[in-house]
Amino acid sequence: MLDALAHSLRAHPDRPAVLGTTRAGAVRVKTTRGDLAGLADRYAAALHARGIARGGTVGVAVRPGPRALAVMLAVHRLGARVAVLDPGAGPDVLRARLALARPDVVLADATAQAVAGWARPLAHRARLALPDLAELGPVATVGPRTPGCAASLDTGARAGTLPRPVDEDGDAVIVFTSGTTARPRAVVHTRSSLAAGMTAVTGLVGPTAGRPVLGGTFFVLVPSLASGAPVALPARSPRVLARQMSRLRPQATYLTPPQLRSALAAGARFTGRAWTGSAPASADLLTRVKQAGAEEAWGVYALTELFPAAAVEQADKAAFTGRGDLVGAPLPGVTAKTDASGELLLCGPAVRDRCLGEEPDPWVATGDRAHLDGGRIVLEGRCKDMVLRKAENIYPGLYEPALHVPGVELALLVGVPAGDGDERLVAVVQPRPDTDRESLRASLAGPLERMGSARPDAVLLADVPLSGRSRKPDRGATARLAAARLTDGDRG
CATH class of the missing domain: 3.30.300.30 (ANL, C-terminal domain)
Structure with a gap:
C-alpha cells in the first residue's frame, strides 16, 4: 500500500493531498500530492545520508499530518522501521521506550520536543528528560525549528542520492501499548502485516478518487490517498469541526467516539459514511450520527495488534438484543475464537508479527472476554475489569x-x-x-x-x-x- 501510494503521488502531482481548514471552516489545499512525494524524497535522502538503511530504526515524534506521512514513506523506502513515540507520555516512560527501541535517530517536530522536554537537554546538554543522548541516538528536527530545538534534519541532499526502494518484507513499525515503565510493551508490525491492514481498510471504506475524506489516523490517510482521495485532518475545536464538515461534505468521516460526541453537541451534520473506533461506541451514538445525516454509521473493532478486526453498522448494532457489545463479523482474512477462559483470540494477515523482544505469534490474545453469535463477535468486557x-x-x-x-x-x-x-x-x-x-x-x-x-x-x-x-x-x-x-x- 505504501509503495502504491508513493507511485500514485507522482502520477498526479498537482492534485490536492492534504486539505487544511480555517477557523471559519473554509477549505484550502495544504499539501499537493507532488509536494508530499517531494518531501518524502528529501527525508529519504537525508536519512540515507545519515546511514539509515534496511534494518535501521527511526524514532518519530511528529504530529499527524503531511510531515509524519512523508517520514513514514521515507523510512519505508529505505527498508528501515519507525518507532512511534508519544512525547506526552512523560520522561520516565519515554526513557524506557527509547531504551527498548534503540533508534538510530529520533525525528521530532518543535511541538513534540517542547512537550517531551527535549529542547532544554539538547540546548544545554543536561540530562533532564532523557538519558545520555549519545547512548540512545541523535535527535533531529523536522519542520520549523524554534530556539532550543535540535538541529534540523538536513534535507539539502540531492534526490539523485536516493537508493532504490527496498522491496522485501521486514519490520515496518513499532507501536508502544501498555506495560510498566520498567517493562514497556512494543508491538512490531511488518511491512506485510501493515499492508494487509491498510488493504482491509480500503476494502471496508472503499474511498473513491477526488472526493475528500475526513480523518487523522495513519490507517485513514494512506488508503485514502492511495485511492486518489484528498484527506482533511479533523479540526480540534468542535465548532470549527462542525463548520469544516459542512464545507467539506466528505465521502467518509473517521472520528473517535469523543470527537463524535463533541461534534454532535456542536451541531455537526454528516455526509456519506461515518466510522468510529479506538474506544467503545454505543448503538445510541451511532444512531445519533445517522440522525445527523450520515448514510451509514460504523463502529470498528481494532487493536494495535490487528487493525481492523471487525466492524458493525448502526442498524445491526441497534437490532442486537443479546447481552454484551456486538462489534460485528470478523473482516475478511480474520479468524476469531475464544479460549477456555472466554478470552477472544484473533489471527489473520494483518496481525502484528510479535512484541519487541519476544518470539513471533500468529494469535493475538485481545484481553477481551467474548462469545461468537452466528460468527459475529460479541464482547463481554475486559478480562481485567x-x-x-x-x-x-x-x-x-x-x-x-x-x-x-x-x-x-x-x-x-x-x-x-x-x-x-x-x-x-x-x-x-x-x-x-x-x-x-x-x-x-x-x-x-x-x-x-x-x-x-x-x-x-x-x-x-x-x-x-x-x-x-x-x-x-x-x-x-x-x-x-x-x-x-x-x-x-x-x-x-
Whole structure:
C-alpha cells in the first residue's frame, strides 16, 4: 500500500493531498500530492545520508499530518522501521521506550520536543528528560525549528542520492501499548502485516478518487490517498469541526467516539459514511450520527495488534438484543475464537508479527472476554475489569450496553472496595447535556431490573473520566470517583 501510494503521488502531482481548514471552516489545499512525494524524497535522502538503511530504526515524534506521512514513506523506502513515540507520555516512560527501541535517530517536530522536554537537554546538554543522548541516538528536527530545538534534519541532499526502494518484507513499525515503565510493551508490525491492514481498510471504506475524506489516523490517510482521495485532518475545536464538515461534505468521516460526541453537541451534520473506533461506541451514538445525516454509521473493532478486526453498522448494532457489545463479523482474512477462559483470540494477515523482544505469534490474545453469535463477535468486557461481588464474577461489558438508553452519553460499571474484602458494583452514568435527570432515572429502571444478580448497588449520575490520546473511558479514575461519591454519602 505504501509503495502504491508513493507511485500514485507522482502520477498526479498537482492534485490536492492534504486539505487544511480555517477557523471559519473554509477549505484550502495544504499539501499537493507532488509536494508530499517531494518531501518524502528529501527525508529519504537525508536519512540515507545519515546511514539509515534496511534494518535501521527511526524514532518519530511528529504530529499527524503531511510531515509524519512523508517520514513514514521515507523510512519505508529505505527498508528501515519507525518507532512511534508519544512525547506526552512523560520522561520516565519515554526513557524506557527509547531504551527498548534503540533508534538510530529520533525525528521530532518543535511541538513534540517542547512537550517531551527535549529542547532544554539538547540546548544545554543536561540530562533532564532523557538519558545520555549519545547512548540512545541523535535527535533531529523536522519542520520549523524554534530556539532550543535540535538541529534540523538536513534535507539539502540531492534526490539523485536516493537508493532504490527496498522491496522485501521486514519490520515496518513499532507501536508502544501498555506495560510498566520498567517493562514497556512494543508491538512490531511488518511491512506485510501493515499492508494487509491498510488493504482491509480500503476494502471496508472503499474511498473513491477526488472526493475528500475526513480523518487523522495513519490507517485513514494512506488508503485514502492511495485511492486518489484528498484527506482533511479533523479540526480540534468542535465548532470549527462542525463548520469544516459542512464545507467539506466528505465521502467518509473517521472520528473517535469523543470527537463524535463533541461534534454532535456542536451541531455537526454528516455526509456519506461515518466510522468510529479506538474506544467503545454505543448503538445510541451511532444512531445519533445517522440522525445527523450520515448514510451509514460504523463502529470498528481494532487493536494495535490487528487493525481492523471487525466492524458493525448502526442498524445491526441497534437490532442486537443479546447481552454484551456486538462489534460485528470478523473482516475478511480474520479468524476469531475464544479460549477456555472466554478470552477472544484473533489471527489473520494483518496481525502484528510479535512484541519487541519476544518470539513471533500468529494469535493475538485481545484481553477481551467474548462469545461468537452466528460468527459475529460479541464482547463481554475486559478480562481485567471483572468485579467480584458476593463470590460472583461480574463482567461489566455484558451489561454496560443496556445502560445506554436515550439521553446517556457514557456508562460504566465499576467495582468499589466494600471494606470487607468484597466489592460494591456501581454504575456511573454520564447524561447528555440536554437530558432531564429524573426522566433518565426512570428510563434506566427497566434495564437495571433486567440485570438480575448483576444489578448495581448504586447508580451515580456523573461525567465519566477520560484518558489517553483516544480519550477512552478511564475505569480506574471512574472507580475512584465512585468511591469518593459514595464516601460523601451519595447513594445515587
